[in-house]
Amino acid sequence: MSVITPAAFHRASGVTDWRVTGSGPHAVFTAASLADAARLVAPVVAAAERFDILPDVDLRPEGVAVRIPSREGEGIPAAATEFAAVVSQAAADLGLNADPALVQTVGIYVAQHSQADVRPFFLAALGYEPLGDTDAVDPLRTGPQLAFNPISGDAPSRGRTHFDVFVPADQAQARVDAALAAGGRLVDDTNAPAWWSLASPDNHGVDIASWTDTFD
Numbered sequence: 193m194s195v196i197t198p199a200a201f202h203r204a205s206g207v208t209d210w211r212v213t214g215s216g217p218h219a220v221f222t223a224a225s226l227a228d229a230a231r232l233v234a235p236v237v238a239a240a241e242r243f244d245i246l247p248d249v250d251l252r253p254e255g256v257a258v259r260i261p262s263r264e265g266e267g268i269p270a271a272a273t274e275f276a277a278v279v280s281q282a283a284a285d286l287g288l289n290a291d292p293a294l295v296q297t298v299g300i301y302v303a304q305h306s307q308a309d310v311r312p313f314f315l316a317a318l319g320y321e322p323l324g325d326t327d328a329v330d331p332l333r334t335g336p337q338l339a340f341n342p343i344s345g346d347a348p349s350r351g352r353t354h355f356d357v358f359v360p361a362d363q364a365q366a367r368v369d370a371a372l373a374a375g376g377r378l379v380d381d382t383n384a385p386a387w388w389s390l391a392s393p394d395n396h397g398v399d400i401a402s403w404t405d406t407f408d
Contacts, residue, residue: 195267199408206277209290211360212405213297214337215248216262217272219280220295221288222255228288229256235282242278243271248333255288257295261333292360299337299356301399306342314338354389354397361385364402371400 198212210219223229229251236258240247250257258279260272283290304310311328314320320328320338328338343352359367368388372378379397380389386403 193266194270196270196273197408198268198405201268201273201276202405204273204277206280207273209280209283209292210276211292211295211363212268213295213360214299214356214358214401214404215259215297215333216268217260217276218257218295218297219276219283220255220257220291221283222291222294223253223288226251226253228286229253231286232256232258232279232283232288235286236279239275239278239282243275245269245271245275247275255291255294259333293363295360295363297337297358299339299358301354301356302338302340303343303352303354304340306344308342309340311338311340314340352397354399356399356401358401358404361402361405364388364400368400371398 201207201210201212201217209221210217212218221229221232233249233251233256236247236249239245245260246263248259248261250259260268260275262268280290302310302314311322315322315328318328318335319331321331323329323337326340328340339356357367364385368390371390375393376398377391377393378388379391387399387401390398390400392398
């Protein structure tokens with residue numbers, strides 16, 4: 193399968209409604225009711241069959257989220273640009289407006305001691321499946337993706353875990369500012385605007401990440 197980078201995806205025409213998060217290209221189209229949102233499902237299915245894309249469609253009374261997930265970690269399918277453009281046009285024809293501020297995915301970074309392998313436990317406890325050598329995913333991709341990576345300089349009985357919140361590049365600074373205004377603390381911004389490391393008032397970690405939307 194031919195794949196493209198997030199930057200290449202954004203250079204395509206007709207995809208301005210879309211952002212690339214940790215789960216791949218993603219758009220949210222708002223609606224006045226569940227029935228209004230549901231009208232977009234048939235055009236999404238038709239476009240999926242036309243371009244051989246397997247999207248995730250999340251239908252809610254507030255709107256519909258359409259994602260093009262990287263199911264095996266292989267990247268963004270080249271045909272995703274045409275699929276996205278057709279879906280956006282269908283949404284526009286139905287009077288459904290895109291809202292990039294609603295686009296995000298959340299992951300959990302499970303830090304484990306270098307002598308431990310905790311992934312089998314989480315796979316069993318959550319009913320998840322392995323993804324690559326270090327991650328785990330909900331089989332239906334409705335729950336957050338987990339990443340398992342070793343840490344050093346810590347006791348074997350104690351782990352450090354944080355949330356990764358993937359947001360559009362044009363929404364990241366606002367999300368960081370909102371978190372800080374709500375009592376958060378900036379831990380590290382040396383990698384900004386790719387990501388910012390924050391801490392809650394009681395020192396739980398959250399990374400606000402936008403690099404998935406711009407990587408070339």
